[in-house]
Amino acid sequence: MGFAKEETWKVQRIFSPELLEVGLTPNNIVYNSMISGFRDLKNNEAALLLQKKMIAEGIPCDLKTYTTLIDGFLKEGKILFASDLYSEMLGKGIVPDIITFTVLINSLCKKGQLENACKVLEEMDRKNMTPSVLIYNTLIAGYFREGNLQEAFRLCDEMLDRGLEPDDVTYDILVNGKFKESDNLASASCD
Incomplete structure (x- = not known):
């Protein structure tokens, strides 16, 4: 990942020496907030450097850390x-x-990878997790975009059956075959 030296320096200098001198050390919450900020700025390399810094300092990465990184890179x-990153997260028992x-x-639906998105839905079933209406809307809209109305309506029926x-x-x-991006993202945030 091409990451400018200046950006690397900024990430390394993120916690002022004064903060550390008075005994305040960054914790998981501080790191996760900063990782989210870098993701929002579309600077995933800096977010990843912060995750590596967390690990080096013995601060455990949690579900929020990984979900935020996965979201940014997707x-x-x-x-x-x-x-x-997802496999690493699972490997750590998260x-x-x-x-x-x-x-x-x-993200998979946006990239046209509906088959992989459905595999994630199947994984949710294996974990006995009920998908949200938002998840179904995302999948239904994806199949509408691909012109696979049969699968879109099958998913709608599945949603009702649940x-x-x-x-x-x-x-x-x-009705309209439309799915506004703002409708989708308003309910699904990592923050």
């Missing part, structure tokens, strides 16, 4: 790298939650 289109699954499915109530976004997708 948005950047680095699906394989995000997949490696269990994904609904937010992590929403991030994965949303006892989930379609919302206005669901109906907009089914």
Whole structure:
């Protein structure tokens, strides 16, 4: 990853010596906030450097750390790298939650990888997690975009079978075949 020396220096100098001198050390919450900030600035390399700094300092990376990094790299289109982060997270025994699954499915659908997004949905089933209406909306919209109306309506039926109530976004997708990006992202945040 091409990361400028100046940016690396900024990340390394992020915690002032004065802060450390008075005995205040950055913790998991501080690091996660900063990683989220770098992700929001689309500077995933800096976010990854902070994660490595956390590990070097013995501060454990948690679900929020990984979900935020995965989200950033998926948005950047680095699906394989995000997949490696996901595998690393699972390898450490960190269990994904609904937010992590929403991030994965949303990004995979945006990249046209509906088959992989459905595999994530299957993983949720194996973990006895009920997908949200947002997750179903994302998948339904993805299949509408691909012209696979049969699968879109099958997913809608599956959502109903699970006892989930379609919302206005669901109906907009089914009636107009449209899915506004703002509707999707408003409910799925890593923060």
